[in-house]
Amino acid sequence: MFRNQMPRYEILSADAMATLDAGWRRLVSELGVEFMSQRALDLLGQAGQKVEDNKVFFDPEWILEQVAKAPRSFDVQARNPANTIHIGDDMMSFGAVYGPPFVREGEVRRDATMADFRNFTKLAQSFPTLDSAGGVVCEPNDTPLDSRHLDMTYALATLTDKIFMGNVVSGPNARDTLELASILFGDGNGREVGRERIEQTPATISLINCNSPLRWDDRMLDALFEYAEANQAVVLTPFILMGAMSPVTIPAALVQQIAEALTGIALAQTIRPGCPVVFGSFLSNIDMQSGSPTFGTPESGIGLLCTGQIARHFGLPFRSGGTLTSSQVPDAQAGYEALMTLLPTFLAGANWVMHSAGWLEGGLVAGFEKFVIDAQIVEMLQHEFTPLEIDEESMAFGAHEEVGHGGHFLGAMHTMERFRTCFYRPFLNSSDNYERWMRNGAKDTATRAGEIYKKRLEEYEPPPLDDAVRQELEEYVVRRRAELGD
Amino acid sequence: MFRNQMPRYEILSADAMATLDAGWRRLVSELGVEFMSQRALDLLGQAGQKVEDNKVFFDPEWILEQVAKAPRSFDVQARNPANTIHIGDDMMSFGAVYGPPFVREGEVRRDATMADFRNFTKLAQSFPTLDSAGGVVCEPNDTPLDSRHLDMTYALATLTDKIFMGNVVSGPNARDTLELASILFGDGNGREVGRERIEQTPATISLINCNSPLRWDDRMLDALFEYAEANQAVVLTPFILMGAMSPVTIPAALVQQIAEALTGIALAQTIRPGCPVVFGSFLSNIDMQSGSPTFGTPESGIGLLCTGQIARHFGLPFRSGGTLTSSQVPDAQAGYEALMTLLPTFLAGANWVMHSAGWLEGGLVAGFEKFVIDAQIVEMLQHEFTPLEIDEESMAFGAHEEVGHGGHFLGAMHTMERFRTCFYRPFLNSSDNYERWMRNGAKDTATRAGEIYKKRLEEYEPPPLDDAVRQELEEYVVRRRAELGD
Numbered sequence: 001m002f003r004n005q006m007p008r009y010e011i012l013s014a015d016a017m018a019t020l021d022a023g024w025r026r027l028v029s030e031l032g033v034e035f036m037s038q039r040a041l042d043l044l045g046q047a048g049q050k051v052e053d054n055k056v057f058f059d060p061e062w063i064l065e066q067v068a069k070a071p072r073s074f075d076v077q078a079r080n081p082a083n084t085i086h087i088g089d090d091m092m093s094f095g096a097v098y099g100p101p102f103v104r105e106g107e108v109r110r111d112a113t114m115a116d117f118r119n120f121t122k123l124a125q126s127f128p129t130l131d132s133a134g135g136v137v138c139e140p141n142d143t144p145l146d147s148r149h150l151d152m153t154y155a156l157a158t159l160t161d162k163i164f165m166g167n168v169v170s171g172p173n174a175r176d177t178l179e180l181a182s183i184l185f186g187d188g189n190g191r192e193v194g195r196e197r198i199e200q201t202p203a204t205i206s207l208i209n210c211n212s213p214l215r216w217d218d219r220m221l222d223a224l225f226e227y228a229e230a231n232q233a234v235v236l237t238p239f240i241l242m243g244a245m246s247p248v249t250i251p252a253a254l255v256q257q258i259a260e261a262l263t264g265i266a267l268a269q270t271i272r273p274g275c276p277v278v279f280g281s282f283l284s285n286i287d288m289q290s291g292s293p294t295f296g297t298p299e300s301g302i303g304l305l306c307t308g309q310i311a312r313h314f315g316l317p318f319r320s321g322g323t324l325t326s327s328q329v330p331d332a333q334a335g336y337e338a339l340m341t342l343l344p345t346f347l348a349g350a351n352w353v354m355h356s357a358g359w360l361e362g363g364l365v366a367g368f369e370k371f372v373i374d375a376q377i378v379e380m381l382q383h384e385f386t387p388l389e390i391d392e393e394s395m396a397f398g399a400h401e402e403v404g405h406g407g408h409f410l411g412a413m414h415t416m417e418r419f420r421t422c423f424y425r426p427f428l429n430s431s432d433n434y435e436r437w438m439r440n441g442a443k444d445t446a447t448r449a450g451e452i453y454k455k456r457l458e459e460y461e462p463p464p465l466d467d468a469v470r471q472e473l474e475e476y477v478v479r480r481r482a483e484l485g486d
Numbered sequence: 487m488f489r490n491q492m493p494r495y496e497i498l499s500a501d502a503m504a505t506l507d508a509g510w511r512r513l514v515s516e517l518g519v520e521f522m523s524q525r526a527l528d529l530l531g532q533a534g535q536k537v538e539d540n541k542v543f544f545d546p547e548w549i550l551e552q553v554a555k556a557p558r559s560f561d562v563q564a565r566n567p568a569n570t571i572h573i574g575d576d577m578m579s580f581g582a583v584y585g586p587p588f589v590r591e592g593e594v595r596r597d598a599t600m601a602d603f604r605n606f607t608k609l610a611q612s613f614p615t616l617d618s619a620g621g622v623v624c625e626p627n628d629t630p631l632d633s634r635h636l637d638m639t640y641a642l643a644t645l646t647d648k649i650f651m652g653n654v655v656s657g658p659n660a661r662d663t664l665e666l667a668s669i670l671f672g673d674g675n676g677r678e679v680g681r682e683r684i685e686q687t688p689a690t691i692s693l694i695n696c697n698s699p700l701r702w703d704d705r706m707l708d709a710l711f712e713y714a715e716a717n718q719a720v721v722l723t724p725f726i727l728m729g730a731m732s733p734v735t736i737p738a739a740l741v742q743q744i745a746e747a748l749t750g751i752a753l754a755q756t757i758r759p760g761c762p763v764v765f766g767s768f769l770s771n772i773d774m775q776s777g778s779p780t781f782g783t784p785e786s787g788i789g790l791l792c793t794g795q796i797a798r799h800f801g802l803p804f805r806s807g808g809t810l811t812s813s814q815v816p817d818a819q820a821g822y823e824a825l826m827t828l829l830p831t832f833l834a835g836a837n838w839v840m841h842s843a844g845w846l847e848g849g850l851v852a853g854f855e856k857f858v859i860d861a862q863i864v865e866m867l868q869h870e871f872t873p874l875e876i877d878e879e880s881m882a883f884g885a886h887e888e889v890g891h892g893g894h895f896l897g898a899m900h901t902m903e904r905f906r907t908c909f910y911r912p913f914l915n916s917s918d919n920y921e922r923w924m925r926n927g928a929k930d931t932a933t934r935a936g937e938i939y940k941k942r943l944e945e946y947e948p949p950p951l952d953d954a955v956r957q958e959l960e961e962y963v964v965r966r967r968a969e970l971g972d
Contacts, residue, residue, distance in 0.1 A: 006497060007495070007496070007497060009493070009495050009833070010493070011492060011493060011873070011874070012874075012876075015876075016874070016876040019876050019877065019878070019881070020876065023881040023883075026881075026883060027883070027886065031883075031886055031887070031891075032891075033891070034891040034892060055891070109920070211892055213886065213889065213891060213892065213893065213895075214886070214891045214892070215891045215892035242908075242909070243895060243896065243901060243905070243908070243909070244894050244895060244896055245894065245895070246895060247882035247885040247886070247895055247898070247900055247901070248882075248895070248900070248901050248904050248905065248908035248909070249880045249881075249882050249904070249908065250874055250880075251874060251875075251876045251877075251880035251881055251882075252880060252881050252882035252885065252886075255881055256886070285909050286909075287909075287911070287917050288901075288905040288906070288908065288909060288911075289911070290917065290918070291896065292917040292918065292919060293917065294909075294915070294917045295917075296915075297866075297909065297910065298866050298867070298869035298870035298872075298910050299869075299909055299910065301870045302870060302874060306874070326915060326916065326917035327915075327916065327931065328916065328918070328920060328923050328928075328930075329930050330818050331817060331818060331821070331930040331931045331932065332816050332817060332818060332820055332821035332859050332930075332931040332932060332935075333821060333914070333915050333916065333930075333931040334818055334821065334931075335817070335818035335819065335820065335821025335822035335823075335825075336821035336822060336824060336825045336859075336863050337821075337915070338822060339821075339822045339825040339826065339829070340825065340829075340866065340870075343825070343826075343829050347495070347833075361920060362917065364920070373818050373822075377822050380783075380784050380826065381784070383784035384784035384787045384788060384826075386784075387497070388497070388498075388502070388736055388737060388788060388792070389737075390498075390501075390502040390505050390506065390737045391505065391737075392505070394735045394736075394737035394738060395505070395509040395512075395735075395737055395738055395741055396733035396734075396735050396737075396738035397509075397512060397513070397517075399733040399738065400513065400517055400699065400700070400733070400738075400742070401517070403699065404699075405517075405518075405519070405520040405541070405699060405700045405701045406520065406697055406699065406700070406701035407699065408730050408731065409699075409729060409730060409731070409732060409733055409734070410729065410730055410777065412733070414733055414734070415729060415733070415734050415774075418734050418735070419729070419734065419774040420774070422728075422729070422734035422735065422774065423728070423729070423734070423771050423772075423773075423774060423780075423783065423785055424783065424784050424785065425773070425774075425775070428819070429780070429782075429812060429813075429819050429823070430812065430813065430814065430819065431773050431776065431778040431779065431780045431781075431812035431848065432776070432778065432814070433778060434595070434814060434847060434850070437814050442814075444814075444815050444817040444818075444819075445813065445817045445818040445819040445820075446817065446818060449818075
């Protein structure tokens with residue numbers, strides 16, 4: 001996995017941070033936050049917070065006490081230990097797009113299917129820059145709604161040996177995720193052994209979104225209870241499109257984001273002190289003329305940089321960023337908007353980066369070509385955010401003596417010794433001269449990306465999995481599907 | 487013009503800077519730098535530097551004394567004072583692509599013409615984010631080689647009222663640029679008055695490239711003498727594609743860049759102490775398999791960030807960056823590679839940004855669609871690099887009271903009061919929903935960019951220019967063209 005040892009780019013002054021700090025305290029104590037779950041309200045009330053109807057009015061100091069119980073960083077284990085990730089500190093992990101109901105390949109945009117889901121999962125397995133296929137890489141619309149979480153989790157567990165995200169549609173869905181993970185990590189020794197192992201070191205990470213502004217909904221909270229009780233990682237994420245789910249000023253969105261994320265984290269720590277949590281951020285803005293969500297905007301970039309600084313202020317790992325774009329197709333806008341988010345993601349040092357590959361059309365579409373494009377830019381930035389080694393030898397004084405004034409270094413000994421590894425070599429970008437590019441079919445980037453994902457799928461080989469474990473997973477899926485009545 | 491008040495992103499430690507500092511000193515004193523101009527050799531010899539054949543072995547301390555004579559920042563005046571730029575400090579100015587022999591519009595790639603040159607110049611005038619059309623926006627291949635600098639300078643002086651770059655092909659070409667600028671700034675009072683005015687405040691900025699490694703060629707130096715003597719701004723620029731014009735290690739390229747830029751600047755300060763100079767950087771790398779130049783690479787991004795820090799270390803304004811790409815067409819790669827250079831350009835706080843609009847295919851092509859795409863991303867970043875105001879009011883506590891938990895802010899009073907200006911509105915990006923986008927013709931970004939540049943050219947109106955001045959410019963061009971024998 002990638003370690004970002006470059007400096008963090010921080011743009012908030014101490015004064016600005018103090019103002020934001022006063023802001024979230026005022027929100028949680030004076031306006032309060034709604035929890036649409038009696039269990040949550042009871043628990044927070046028992047912990048001494050003031051509860052009125054669905055609203056909880058918090059003591060900010062109590063929130064900070066809970067936040068302090070959360071680990072600053074933690075592992076999420078993969079069934080292949082080489083793919084285990086560490087969330088927090090300098091580490092950055094990357095998961096694929098999450099949630100799109102549609103897919104695009106080439107000129108075709110259509111409903112996503114389970115076959116698409118499997119293909120994206122295979123692609124995530126095949127790109128070493130990606131640490132996870134994520135969770136809902138796309139919505140498999142051709143599978144029954146009540147049991148598709150079983151199909152998705154089974155696919156994630158078998159087609160990749162990387163970490164995966166848990167289902168959060170309901171408490172029972174979360175329990176199914178935990179059961180499947182327990183089978184997988186039981187490794188033939190039974191579900192109980194597996195459950196112990198994943199409670200020891202979390203094996204899932206799950207996205208708990210806030211229904212912003214200032215409301216946590218019941219189904220997400222039910223899932224939160226399941227995961228937190230099982231010591232699984234949860235990402236408490238305010239879902240903010242400024243102008244719709246928050247006021248239009250960035251500072252207001254930031255304080256709302258803090259209030260929402262910290263109250264969710266405080267609840268998680270009340271459920272199980274010390275459980276692994278991530279300060280989540282999904283922050284962009286709408287187009288104020290059309291109401292459309294927009295991505296890769298200047299405002300979202302600023303918000304992202306601030307969010308990193310804020311999460312560090314609270315000593316928490318954070319989730320943000322990705323390769324977001326509003327563009328309908330994998331064109332120039334898709335390219336620069338993706339980087340408008342992804343480069344600040346690296347500058348801010350986001351620890352868990354969802355939506356790192358495949359996001360298109362405001363997140364409504366998972367794009368196959370876009371997936372490859374994004375994997376490319378993630379890899380480029382991983383190389384860019386690797387510190388230089390500057391020492392006497394790297395000055396290459398001898399190479400100058402060898403080449404002389406006005407000469408060229410192409411055939412120099414110094415070059416020959418290093419030419420294979422000295423520069424990063426992209427797999428998608430073309431720097432062919434015009435004649436060669438024409439001869440090769442004048443393919444633009446999306447066309448080349450299309451060829452790459454098809455080749456990757458052809459060459460895909462499933463990671464090894466014990467037959468007994470696979471069978472146990474299958475039996476669980478079959479049984480639960482029947483119980484769920486599909 | 488744009489003021490970048492965001493922090494600079496600096497990645498070199500004090501130790502690293504000290505190592506680089508020792509490196510350039512060793513290069514200039516032990517290996518020396520070639521100057522293919524007797525005038526330059528004589529001047530540097532008279533100033534006490536050791537000259538052997540074409541090589542000058544420098545005393546690094548003497549170089550720093552010369553560098554200290556250069557202004558830390560200065561104005562370049564435009565004939566419309568509102569378009570005068572300030573180079574240095576927090577200021578960033580943006581010029582169009584410089585040098586391509588070809589153009590691309592849509593599917594057509596062909597030799598550039600004078601008509602293209604004029605059209606790009608008009609586009610540069612029409613985008614307020616651009617401070618200049620630059621100099622050689624494209625090579626007008628249909629005009630005689632010996633006199634095309636007259637046509638280009640005339641077009642820059644008449645079709646825009648922004649600052650422009652001087653011709654550097656030869657000393658006489660530079661003199662022609664100065665004469666034309668003197669006529670323009672004489673403003674009807676004669677060329678002598680104009681010459682005085684531009685010597686008072688430079689009216690041109692010119693690109694003096696080093697023939698890297700470690701050689702300054704005669705024609706560029708002849709132009710340098712003309713401009714420096716006339717107190718015109720010069721950008722002393724090592725032209726480095728790592729692996730070809732420098733060793734393959736980034737630190738080696740950085741010390742070479744310092745050695746080249748500083749020796750050029752020292753010469754300029756010897757010609758005319760106090761003349762305005764810019765620390766230039768054009769730094770990328772080749773593909774080590776094909777030998778092709780590549781742009782928007784991780785290595786170039788790192789180099790750019792270091793360059794800013796180095797230029798500030800020497801107290802000099804600096805030139806770097808742009809919207810560079812290797813891509814042959816304005817596709818996804820063109821979008822993300824452009825931003826791979828342009829975002830570090832802002833992070834580094836480059837003062838003079840050449841190649842900010844239109845660069846395609848490694849700089850061989852000026853692209854009309856790419857021009858619009860680049861103008862868009864420059865404008866987005868100008869908004870992103872504008873500090874937030876964080877105060878009590880920006881917290882928008884009242885908006886939360888108005889909207890309530892789980893509500894939306896679309897119709898809130900707080901929103902209504904701010905919706906026109908709260909977020910940056912792009913002119914090119916689409917966030918249309920799929921149905922609307924299809925209804926509008928399913929146009930990708932390049933297609934929309936093509937529509938925009940055509941509309942801009944239709945709507946173009948030349949900035950006002952005194953008839954007498956225009957006539958004097960024309961007469962000069964006609965006379966000199968005849969003298970040059972075309």
